Amino acid sequence: MTMTGIDERRPFLRRDGLAAGITRHRLDGPAFHRLFGTVRVSGEVELTPSLLAAGALLLLPDAAVSHHTAARMLGGIVPHTEETHLTVARPQGRRRRPGLRCHVGPAVRTRRVDGLRVTSPEQTFTDLATHLTLVDLVVLGDSLVHRDATSPDRLLEAAAGARGPGTALARGAAALVRKGVESPMETRSRLLLTFGGLPEPRVNEWVTDEHGRRRYRLDLPYPELRLAFEYDGRQHAQDAAQWGWDVGRREWLDGQGWRLIVLRASDVFTTPWATVLRARDALAQRGFDIELPRQPPREFALHFPGRPWAGSR
Template identity: 50%
Template structure:
């Protein structure tokens, strides 16, 4: 018999069998009908997923938004725990969204059975737009749960109305992306028809020493585009390092375009103008050639 562990979601019957009285159950947090956990346990994605699985039939997997979160992916938040169930079964409980689906492969993340990164990406195809899908793909690759090639292959095998968007998103996933905002900034440029910048370009000195790394850049033109999520310098030393880095870039002929949050969400057109101007100053004739970006980055 398994040892009763109240820090993991458990059924009422398991607690009673372990010697907890019906009255004693009142001290525990009730998550679902007949499902409880110790009151000091935080309700993170793992605990919520385990609680949902406790109500589900054998063979159920955590899926979609919840699986993406457990896999280290970045997705829009959802108030529900998402499950995929074996055919012929169902779950009805508040806070759980369960669907019957095709047989899926699974991974185990901290003891939780979840759909694989590839299946999770495909399953979210009908629910996420192009940009959010690429954000998800980039973050799953960063978490070492999949590769761009594996996502392309999974999307190629998918069916349904959203397949074209899913396949395009998979083709835009890249290795080495550091943050969702970096993905969004890259897609703003790409969807405007500008050349795609190189992700995570590293420069080395002549003696092989590491000099600097750029989030997004056009190395042949010595133009870098970087997202900065800080609202101000974090410390005097950080400010000094930024000044030193900027002086080094100027000395080596690099032009740096720093983009803040408002440059993606509120003023995307201004960001595109700034990047085009930097490219032109470096000798490029690249221009905005597509209005597709407006559908994904409308600004205010």
């Protein structure tokens, strides 16, 4: 709290800053972030989704934080957007301000997050069915479940009760949400395999030793085949300690008859169909043979387009 009585580290309206004695020159200078035209906050603070939402609600106090902003505040993972999203009950309640996106609809399911009224994880999920792709919506669902914000069953129930645009997508995505997924790339790797026509792997299951003790957890295992797929980001190759641990784990798994196949970003985003065929071959070598076309089916390519020339061999 400053001598003016304004807590400059929390959003406030410019007019309130003027009334408290802060000069126009200072309010409109580099000392403050300028939010949504007329909202100010100290330039020294980080503009988190929660802080931006608090600033937006100064303009629309009866609104609810929703969509992408609500997802982030709830711990979910969604594509980046520069806008802060609110939902108002009536069209005339909207405000046109830079950086602010107003949606119209009933925010009937809300909870308090950081003291702000935010749409529930279930409503946020169904609301975003008109804004996200199927894969991104499953990523959101998996991430909300991982943060214990909701459960697959609650998302299924919410999607079943939804009406209007996006309903079919919400129901399809909710049916694909799984418990135990720890990263967006785990979600994408799992969907890559299943959309490619392969059996769905388990999610983050433990491998035990001969004494029944848990030794290692595998991202996407087929336990009956002793085959597993894992996504590894660049940090594994750059961290010497992590790399050494990975080598030791792989040697132990090899000794137990497991085959571990590592997927990288390019396998998912650049050559997705080639990755499916590679996985098909690995399954076949373990006794599970399945016929797949040389070229990706249209439905698969919609979700994992990759590069036009990639995916056949």
